[in-house]
Amino acid sequence: MNAAPMLSVSQLSVSYGAINAVCDLSLEIPQGGIVTLLGGNGAGKTTTLHTLSGLLRPKSGRVTFCGEDITRLPPHQIVARGLSHVPEGRMVFANLSVAENLAMGAFLQTDKALVAETREHIFALFPRLKERLRQTAGTLSGGEQQMLAIGRALMGCPKFLMLDEPSLGIAPRLITTIFEKIVEINRTQGITILLVEQNANLALEISSYGYVLETGHIVCQGPSRDLRQNPQLKAAYLGG
Amino acid sequence: MTEFLQQLINGLSLGAIYALLALGYTMVYGVLRFINFAHADVFMVGSFAGYYLGRLVPGGTLWGGLAVLAAAMIACALLGVLIERLAYRPLRGGPTLNVLITAIGVSLLLQYSGQIIFGATPRTFPQLFPVAQFHLGRVGISSNQIVVIVVAPLLIAGLQLVVFKTRMGMAMRAVSLNLKAAQLVGVNINTVISFTFALGSALAAAGGILYSMNYPSIDPLMGVMPGLKAFTAAILGGIGSLPGAALGGLILGGAETFVGGSQFSTYKDAIAFGILIVILLLRPAGLLGRWTAEKI
Numbered sequence: 241m242n243a244a245p246m247l248s249v250s251q252l253s254v255s256y257g258a259i260n261a262v263c264d265l266s267l268e269i270p271q272g273g274i275v276t277l278l279g280g281n282g283a284g285k286t287t288t289l290h291t292l293s294g295l296l297r298p299k300s301g302r303v304t305f306c307g308e309d310i311t312r313l314p315p316h317q318i319v320a321r322g323l324s325h326v327p328e329g330r331m332v333f334a335n336l337s338v339a340e341n342l343a344m345g346a347f348l349q350t351d352k353a354l355v356a357e358t359r360e361h362i363f364a365l366f367p368r369l370k371e372r373l374r375q376t377a378g379t380l381s382g383g384e385q386q387m388l389a390i391g392r393a394l395m396g397c398p399k400f401l402m403l404d405e406p407s408l409g410i411a412p413r414l415i416t417t418i419f420e421k422i423v424e425i426n427r428t429q430g431i432t433i434l435l436v437e438q439n440a441n442l443a444l445e446i447s448s449y450g451y452v453l454e455t456g457h458i459v460c461q462g463p464s465r466d467l468r469q470n471p472q473l474k475a476a477y478l479g480g
Numbered sequence: 481m482t483e484f485l486q487q488l489i490n491g492l493s494l495g496a497i498y499a500l501l502a503l504g505y506t507m508v509y510g511v512l513r514f515i516n517f518a519h520a521d522v523f524m525v526g527s528f529a530g531y532y533l534g535r536l537v538p539g540g541t542l543w544g545g546l547a548v549l550a551a552a553m554i555a556c557a558l559l560g561v562l563i564e565r566l567a568y569r570p571l572r573g574g575p576t577l578n579v580l581i582t583a584i585g586v587s588l589l590l591q592y593s594g595q596i597i598f599g600a601t602p603r604t605f606p607q608l609f610p611v612a613q614f615h616l617g618r619v620g621i622s623s624n625q626i627v628v629i630v631v632a633p634l635l636i637a638g639l640q641l642v643v644f645k646t647r648m649g650m651a652m653r654a655v656s657l658n659l660k661a662a663q664l665v666g667v668n669i670n671t672v673i674s675f676t677f678a679l680g681s682a683l684a685a686a687g688g689i690l691y692s693m694n695y696p697s698i699d700p701l702m703g704v705m706p707g708l709k710a711f712t713a714a715i716l717g718g719i720g721s722l723p724g725a726a727l728g729g730l731i732l733g734g735a736e737t738f739v740g741g742s743q744f745s746t747y748k749d750a751i752a753f754g755i756l757i758v759i760l761l762l763r764p765a766g767l768l769g770r771w772t773a774e775k776i
């Protein structure tokens with residue numbers, strides 16, 4: 241990582257009242273890369289993403305995005321700068337149709353032609369969404385909701401996409417599809433990706449660099465290739 | 481039959497006013513998930529704004545009435561925004577109970593400030609709009625009732641347009657469906673919440689004026705009863721549901737008027753609370769559920 245990273249987090253600490261969920265976390269994500277943040281239940285992955293997107297305020301530390309300090313910005317201003325977050329559990333607008341969910345994703349876009357174009361890109365990426373355009377989002381399958389959540393985030397034309405456990409509660413066949421799409425988004429659109437996962441095998445396969453979080457601390461990091469060989473990790477996350 | 485039609489007209493005009501007030505309860509609940517008990521007192525302030533502003537224009541004219549109505553709505557919109565900003569926003573993120581208790585506090589503050597500023601003795605609301613009495617056969621309808629029956633549906637239709645056709649309305653619906661997801665697509669929730677309070681309070685002010693035109697004795701505690709009934713209407717329709725609030729208001733106004741006109745007229749006010757209890761027992765989600773259901 242020679243060039244200045246696109247996103248850099250330094251010594252971030254976040255707590256819920258007396259509980260410290262994230263301690264002294266530092267990360268760097270280069271432009272154009274796919275970086276993964278691994279960790280088991282309750283490790284602090286979601287807390288980290290919530291802090292990066294402004295939903296939570298850190299106790300201390302600093303988040304720099306494209307050279308700008310965004311630590312204390314409210315979420316809508318962070319999205320406006322091109323940092324988009326696909327939340328854990330998908331959080332689609334359950335009562336709205338697929339089309340309306342996508343329209344919500346373009347809430348900050350003023351250029352109608354660009355919105356229409358982005359929508360076509362998303363349909364090319366996830367043809368399923370185009371077929372289900374009028375369906376209520378709450379009645380989609382888990383995998384389809386995940387596609388919609390990613391599509392909604394892409395409608396904002398982000399430079400940087402954070403995905404929180406996109407494989408959670410999804411049929412194995414669809415997980416593969418979704419991971420392929422994540423790679424495609426990165427390759428063809430040049431969107432930098434931070435992928436949070438418990439499914440370490442898959443995440444290390446598509447990423448170039450990884451961090452491992454345990455009870456709020458980074459315990460291990462390195463190129464994904466090396467992490468896959470790491471005996472400790474193998475025992476803990478990679479199924480031996 | 482005449483009797484029935486007469487009561488229907490009276491019931492509709494009262495119900496339309498309850499509907500205006502119920503919409504404010506339901507909208508605030510939709511975005512913030514709490515009952516704004518001070519809403520009924522904004523209705524009272526709206527009425528007093530109408531009382532004082534009414535002196536600045538010639539009475540009994542259409543333009544004068546409309547100008548007073550608009551000005552009172554703007555004044556109360558500002559009051560609503562101010563209440564949220566000063567009393568509720570600092571508590572955001574905390575337990576709902578804290579905000580509920582604060583809302584009761586704000587309600588009492590407005591009532592007793594009203595008693596200090598306006599005095600506790602009832603005043604007679606001025607005649608803002610032109611007066612006339614019309615007869616359709618033996619059924620009578622006053623111009624004040626006509627104003628209610630015309631203005632209230634127009635305001636409700638306007639609200640629907642705002643909620644379903646504008647960018648801000650889209651943001652309101654997103655916030656009510658999922659606060660976090662709304663923020664993640666770029667909605668500024670502070671703006672949406674202020675806007676919601678402004679809209680709801682403006683409708684409350686309109687309700688206060690329309691109510692006072694038909695029940696022209698006003699005092700600082702006048703909001704309490706209509707407030708409770710509109711709150712019941714919102715629950716009856718399904719709290720969070722806009723059409724539900726409108727429907728609940730009409731049902732409640734109708735029921736109250738018919739009971740008031742019958743031999744059981746002493747139970748006129750009890751009917752609202754009877755309905756509330758029955759609804760909470762049988763169908764707590766209300767008739768129409770939420771305008772945007774709770775996320776799964």
Ligand SMILES: Nc1ncnc2c1ncn2[C@@H]1O[C@H](COP(=O)(O)OP(=O)(O)OP(=O)(O)O)[C@@H](O)[C@H]1O
Binds near residue numbers: 283286287288
């Ligand atoms: N709203 C909250 N209030 C209090 N504690 C919380 C809250 N949210 C999370 N925590 C705690 O913070 C810690 C980190 O949680 P977090 O959700 O960030 O973990 P995670 O790595 O995303 O886990 P998972 O893989 O299960 O989603 C946990 O101990 C959790 O119990």
Ligand SMILES: [Mg+2]
Binds near residue numbers: 286328405
């Ligand atoms: Mg999580």
